[in-house]
Amino acid sequence: MILDWLLAGALIGTAAGVLLTRDLYRSVVLFIIFGLLMALVWVRVEAPDLALAEAAIGAGLTGVLFLDALGHLNPDKAAAVRQKYRQPLLSGLAFLLALGVTGLLWMALVDSPQPGVHLPEIVDQQLLASGVEHPITAVLLSFRAYDTLLEVAVILVAVVVGLALRFSQEDQPAETQVLSPLLQKMLVWLLPLMLMVAIYLLWIGSYRSGGAFQAAAVLAAMAVLMRMSGTPIPGHSNLYLLRIGLVVGLGLFLLLGSVDLVSGGNFLAWPEGWEKASILVVEGALTFSLGMLLFSLFEASPAPKQASMTRGGGA
Amino acid sequence: MTWALWVSTLLLLLALVLGVWRVWLGPTLADRMLAAQLFGTTGVALLLLLAELLEQPALRDVALVIALLAVMATVAFVARAQPAGQSISKKENEDAD
């Protein structure tokens, strides 16, 4: 229990640090650390799946994205600092509002009604029919597959917007690369290991914590690392491959989901007897697509203004 | 045995909380990135201990992922967020040429 209070305190303290500091660098690094603390919190909430996702995304993507943006927005840091605490009236009102929201939320939490259905029990009863042994994978790809489908579609739309912005401009993406020989040597075995861990997470998701989303995050991190270190990515500049890769997850999901529909069943009900195989195929495609989608969002960032940051060629 | 694990977990969490102080102090982004790196290592140790304590083998996977991706933030820092606005690796390369 003391562990939980300490962890919760550290989480709130870090969050407050992210928001209250005047230094943008400090804020960003604290935000990265907040992600790691969140992973530990998910462990204490007994949600190892979420801990895995948060660790992969927090350590692999969020930090990179924000540091990347920070390097880009760097020059007017001084101006940004000055903008704060200008209007005491607004600040006071905001504090009151936040206090009120906290109070209301806590009252609502303490008074929350007992739910009428016992979801864990229902999930347990249906687990056998889903074809996989891990309840979260079952919820994601069997019981609530519709939600997952639409969620992938939402991410696809976000990527389309990002890429549209990217391709509507003449400028090239930032090409700054780290050419440290130590890094290059390490990548030789680090990258295959990342690929292996992604596949492992995907496979293990059928019977315990892991699955497409966590694997995709690791995969995306791998691609980002390749990009940053100047390791060529196969098929990177081929736009047709890019389009196919981005939609293959969603496409296979829809295709396999419609098989039962065509034969008179329900949409997104996996074919009888092929549940596990279908889920694995869809998960594999989803992993690949989601990894590519997340990586594309990283790639969609425009080039920094000053020419000294860019470095042509390479990849 | 169990009490030793719990005490160690608390010690590690304490180390984690103290480490935030270095992030706050800075003074340079490099110092902050080092502290973040330390967070990763401590988090890995914490997760391994918790995996044993809570008997959740999945936590070892979380530790594996964190250890695997620990280099990402540092590489991003060197590649993109250099305060000087110039990649050190580039300079080093020119020296070598």
Next chain:
Amino acid sequence: MLIDLLRSLLILVGAAFFLVGTLGLLRFPDAPTRIHALTKVDNLGLGLIVLGLLPGVASWPVVFKMILIWLLAIAAASLAGHLVVQAWAGSQNKETSSRDS
């Protein structure tokens, strides 16, 4: 019994190393010295903890995985130290050269 005592000791000492490492991170004067706290002390601590936990692990793949985690942490820390100190030296150089000119 004895092995349990030994394991507890290893784990406790490992955790203590982490605390010392954090102390080093807080007390050392600049980035290059702080790297010592990060790369040496913490990875030793992690190694001790892994060593202490290993006898309680049932299967070989898990043993392999835990050792892999330790090796990865060492590699990551050394790479981070290498890159950060280069960056730090680069920014110091730039500072002094701009001060000179």
Next chain:
Amino acid sequence: MNTFFIYALTGGLLSSLGLLGFILHRHLLRRLMAFNLMGSGCFLILTGLSQSHQGVDAVPQALVLTGIVVAVSATALALVLIRRWYHLTGQTSLPEDVQSLEKTSSKEAQG
């Protein structure tokens, strides 16, 4: 009061902290971080509250899992937009917010 409930309360506090930051800050990057903190708070409330009643529950966990991935996608898209905005205007705040303040652009900004 069980462990889950502690974190539900933490999530409540985190959400309002994020809201506060979202209102107070004008720098878009910091607003985005505040927004992310709000999101994390919501995730904590979701899982913490439902699990404090019924024990470990896969449904809210799956919900939050997709939520985390969507959140990072939204963050990445927001960063693309913010950087594009900066690229076009040279500013890191929205026009309504920048009117009042004078522009200072120091090239050698260093923490």
